[in-house]
Amino acid sequence: MRNTYFLALLAFIGFSCSSGPENPADQVFINGIIYTVDESNPKVEAVAVKDGMIQAVGTTAEIQEWAGETTEVIDLEGKTMTPGLIESHAHLMGIGYNKLELDLMYVKTYDELVEKVAEAVEKAQPGDWITGRGWHQDKWIEKPEKMVKGFQTNEKLNEVSKDNPVFLRHASGHASFANAKALEMAGIANLSGERPGEVEGGEIILDDLGNPTGVLTERASNLVARLVPEETPERAEEALTLALQELVEKGITSFHDAGSGQDVIDLVEKFKNEGKLTVRQYIMLTGRQPELLEEWYQKGPMIDTADHLLTVRSIKLNCDGALGPRGAWLLEDYYDRPGHRGHETLPMSVVTEVSEKALPLGFQVCSHAIGDRANQEILDRYEAAFAKNPEATDHRFRIEHAQHIHPDDIPRFGEMGVIAAMQAIHLSSDRPWAIDRLGEKRIIDGAYVWQKLMKSGAVVTNGTDAPVEPVDPIPSFYASVTRKTLEGTPENGYEADQKMTREEALKSYTLDGAYAEFEEDFKGSIEVGKAADFTVFDQNIMEVPEEEILKTKVAMTVMGGKVVFKR
Ligand SMILES: [Zn+2]
Numbered sequence: 389m390r391n392t393y394f395l396a397l398l399a400f401i402g403f404s405c406s407s408g409p410e411n412p413a414d415q416v417f418i419n420g421i422i423y424t425v426d427e428s429n430p431k432v433e434a435v436a437v438k439d440g441m442i443q444a445v446g447t448t449a450e451i452q453e454w455a456g457e458t459t460e461v462i463d464l465e466g467k468t469m470t471p472g473l474i475e476s477h478a479h480l481m482g483i484g485y486n487k488l489e490l491d492l493m494y495v496k497t498y499d500e501l502v503e504k505v506a507e508a509v510e511k512a513q514p515g516d517w518i519t520g521r522g523w524h525q526d527k528w529i530e531k532p533e534k535m536v537k538g539f540q541t542n543e544k545l546n547e548v549s550k551d552n553p554v555f556l557r558h559a560s561g562h563a564s565f566a567n568a569k570a571l572e573m574a575g576i577a578n579l580s581g582e583r584p585g586e587v588e589g590g591e592i593i594l595d596d597l598g599n600p601t602g603v604l605t606e607r608a609s610n611l612v613a614r615l616v617p618e619e620t621p622e623r624a625e626e627a628l629t630l631a632l633q634e635l636v637e638k639g640i641t642s643f644h645d646a647g648s649g650q651d652v653i654d655l656v657e658k659f660k661n662e663g664k665l666t667v668r669q670y671i672m673l674t675g676r677q678p679e680l681l682e683e684w685y686q687k688g689p690m691i692d693t694a695d696h697l698l699t700v701r702s703i704k705l706n707c708d709g710a711l712g713p714r715g716a717w718l719l720e721d722y723y724d725r726p727g728h729r730g731h732e733t734l735p736m737s738v739v740t741e742v743s744e745k746a747l748p749l750g751f752q753v754c755s756h757a758i759g760d761r762a763n764q765e766i767l768d769r770y771e772a773a774f775a776k777n778p779e780a781t782d783h784r785f786r787i788e789h790a791q792h793i794h795p796d797d798i799p800r801f802g803e804m805g806v807i808a809a810m811q812a813i814h815l816s817s818d819r820p821w822a823i824d825r826l827g828e829k830r831i832i833d834g835a836y837v838w839q840k841l842m843k844s845g846a847v848v849t850n851g852t853d854a855p856v857e858p859v860d861p862i863p864s865f866y867a868s869v870t871r872k873t874l875e876g877t878p879e880n881g882y883e884a885d886q887k888m889t890r891e892e893a894l895k896s897y898t899l900d901g902a903y904a905e906f907e908e909d910f911k912g913s914i915e916v917g918k919a920a921d922f923t924v925f926d927q928n929i930m931e932v933p934e935e936e937i938l939k940t941k942v943a944m945t946v947m948g949g950k951v952v953f954k955r
Contacts, residue, residue, distance in 0.1 A: 412456025413438050415949055417922070418448040420464030423930055424914035425471050425899050435469075437920040440948035445914055462951075467943055468928045470894055471913050472641025472921030473861050474901030476849035477788055477809045480645040480669070481652055482521075482561075483634055484627025485619070486855040490520025492556060493858070498525070498532040498540045501556070506548035514551050517616050521557035522855060523565065526712060526821045536595050537725075538714070542567050542602030555612050559856050560710035564609040566602050574611045576600050587611070589733050605713045606733055624655055632659075635667045636953035638860050639923035639942035643667050644809075644851070644905060646754070646788060647674040647704035650683075660697050666952040668697050668921075670905040672704035672754050675734070675742060689750050696910055696919065702752035703742055704788070706733050708762035711791070711818060711825045716759035719794060723827035729761065736765050743773035747780045752906075754786040754809065760794040760834060763787060767800050774804065786904060789814070789853070790841070792826060793834045802845030807904050809849045810838065812868035812893070813857045819882045820873060832883060838868070839886045849904045850896035861897055865929065866937045868893035876935065890930050920949040 413436035422432045424445065434451030436444040444454055455461060486493075490508055495501045501523055508518045525531075525540055532540045545554060546568040553570035557563075566574075576592055579585055579600065585592040590608030593601045604612065619627075635643060645652070648671050659665045673684055681703060689701035709715015709730055714722050717730045743753050753770070757763045770785050777783075783805065790801070790808040801808050815836045823831050841848050850868060852859050863874055868888040871881030881887060888896065902912025911919040924944035929937060945953040 409454050409456055411438065411443075413443050413451075413454040413459050415460045415462055415920075416451050416455050417462045417464055417469065417946075418451055420467060420469045420924070421928055422464075422469045422914060423894060425895055426913045426915045429915075432914070435914060435920070435922075437949040440920055440950070442914060442916050442918050442920050444916060464924060468925045468930065469914075469922050470925070470929075471898040471923070472911065472919075472945070472947060473639050473897045473923045474642040474644070474849075474905075474912065475635070475640045475851045475854070475859060475861065476644045476901040476904055477646045477811060477851040478643065478854040478859055479647070480631050480643060480656075480671075481624070481627055481648065482855045483859055484629070484631035486521060487630040487634070488623065488627055490518070490556070491522055492520050493522030493524075493559060493855070495523055495528070497528050497530055498544070502544045502548055505545060505554055505556075509549045509552050512552055516552055517570075518549060518552050518554045519556070519616060522559050523556055524559040524712065527559075527817070536601045536603075537593050539563075539593060539601065539603040540565070541595065545602060553612075553615070555616055557609070558713065560712045561856060562709040562715045563603060563605045563713040564612065566604065566612045568602070570612050570615070571600055571602065573615055576611060589731065606709050606715050606731070621655075624651070628655055628659060629664075632664070632666050634859060636945045636947075637942065639925075639945050639953075640667055640859065640861065641921040641923065641945060641947045641952075642901065642905070642907075642911065643669055644901070645669060645671040646756075646853070647672050647676070647706070649674055649677055649680055653698075653700055656698055660695070665697050666947055666950075668911075668947065669699070670702070670907075671698070671700050672702045673700060675703055675705040675738070681742065684751070685745060685749055691906075696907065699905065701750065701906070702754050702786075703746055705739055705742060705753065705755040707736075707739065707755050707757050707766060708732055708759050710758055711822050714825065716792065716825075717757075717762040717765075718759040718792075718826075719761045719764065720830075722825055723830075724824045730759055732762065732765070736769065739766055739769040740772065743769055743785070744776060747773050747777045747783055747785075752784050752786065754788050756788040758789050758791045760792050760797070760830075763790060763793045764797050767797055767804065767806065770806060771800075771804060782906075784904065784906060791835060792830065793837065793841075795833050798834065798837060798840050799844040801841055802843075807847045807849060808841050809851070809904060810836070810841075811851045811853045811857070811864065812836075812838070812888070812896075813852050813864040815871055815882065816863065816867040816873050817857060819871075836871075836883070837886055838888055842888075842892065847900050847903055848896055849901045850893065851901075862929070862938060862940050862942075865890075865893050865897065866934075868896065869937070870934055874938065894930065920946060922946040926955070
């Protein structure tokens with residue numbers, strides 16, 4: 389409808405002003421291959437932008453009509469442009485701090501990890517903390533000689549860092565690895581007793597002799613994490629600056645931050661006021677701080693209807709762990725650890741309480757759930773909250789990750805209108821070993837089931853969970869359409885019937901992401917009246933052969949009509 393009207397208007401303007409447009413564009417983007425994610429007008433060549441909003445779309449010839457003397461003409465030279473990409477689940481400050489700490493994401497062996505720590509120790513003052521993140525023992529090309537419960541042990545780490553406490557977070561965020569010095573400072577020693585090593589909501593992994601191995605899962609990590617010196621405001625600013633730079637370089641124009649406190653909200657607001665916020669932010673309140681939630685229940689959601697740069701209207705709850713460290717909460721035993729089903733990481737009564745309180749106040753709830761038990765428990769609790777608040781029809785409650793779902797629960801996403809906020813890249817990285825955790829049947833029935841969810845009518849968003857994975861959307865797009873590892877295996881992809889088409893993958897990274905933050909009328913597709921948020925690629929990501937997709941680079945990122953990155 390809007391388009392028909394617009395075309396008529398365009399024709400009218402074309403006829404009526406022969407001496408330049410009456411309302412010239414600020415910018416025109418011409419000579420592109422532009423995928424709009426607007427079903428009624430899916431592919432165009434050019435876009436005119438005024439005051440950060442899309443003024444017209446059409447052919448290059450049509451759009452040139454909008455150029456006046458002061459209009460900036462951006463020639464896309466045949467490059468491909470899409471709506472600005474929306475990262476629907478990642479950790480803003482984590483991305484920045486990752487750049488300030490030891491980045492262990494690309495470490496290929498345990499020895500390499502130890503080497504990196506040794507280098508850091510050399511540069512550090514005695515007693516300084518050595519911190520890092522991103523290691524993942526299942527991604528190492530060879531296993532260390534000694535493993536306990538699937539993890540390395542810290543003897544080598546202790547050798548290279550006797551006086552500096554070391555604390556290294558697992559890529560999943562659900563485990564950590566500390567040296568003896570750090571454990572000693574935390575008061576963790578030889579443990580024996582009835583249920584040695586178990587702490588509330590987590591585990592201190594012990595060897596046969598009852599000695600801690602350095603690996604802490606879930607909430608046991610807090611025993612050491614709380615000793616790591618607080619971040620200073622200067623360091624936080626540095627981290628945010630680095631994170632924003634990383635995002636624009638990767639073509640991200642909107643970002644859903646999966647759980648932060650008031651300090652981060654204040655910092656982002658400061659950047660906004662200083663004109664430094666180059667990526668739109670949708671920040672979920674962390675459910676780890678009940679007093680923060682109380683405060684926000686009092687004041688209500690903060691919806692940025694003026695600039696659409698910083699909105700806070702959702703609450704993140706962390707309900708279980710990840711499959712890697714076997715923390716995901718399952719309905720049945722782990723295939724590779726009988727008798728173990730993972731665990732919830734907060735009492736389920738909290739999901740009930742927060743959902744029922746948040747819903748009538750206009751807050752969205754976003755619950756992290758990986759295992760089928762966690763997904764089921766949350767759907768049950770959401771359902772009860774919806775039943776109690778029948779007037780709140782546009783709730784858009786989400787489940788973050790929704791990685792492994794019992795077949796009976798899959799249709800409930802569509803029926804209840806619960807958004808599945810998934811990260812396709814997890815399939816590429818995790819599927820090769822996730823089958824060890826779940827076995828074949830559960831993998832096929834309910835793991836990474838994008839098509840089943842979409843067919844149930846559910847909205848499926850995309851992202852990376854950075855810094856768990858790099859924030860780069862291109863590998864996640866590749867994973868979405870191929871269901872292969874980044875090495876290109878297996879030949880036809882894992883559970884190939886669940887692949888997304890490229891159109892679906894693009895929508896999951898744009899319009900569906902916008903929907904998941906109540907912004908689909910403002911952004912997410914290239915249509916007149918929407919925000920001029922664009923991502924430009926150096927090759928046609930929608931048409932290049934599958935094996936070429938990973939070579940695609942972001943050439944330009946445009947947010948609100950402003951070029952915020954150009955290669
Ligand atoms: Zn996350």
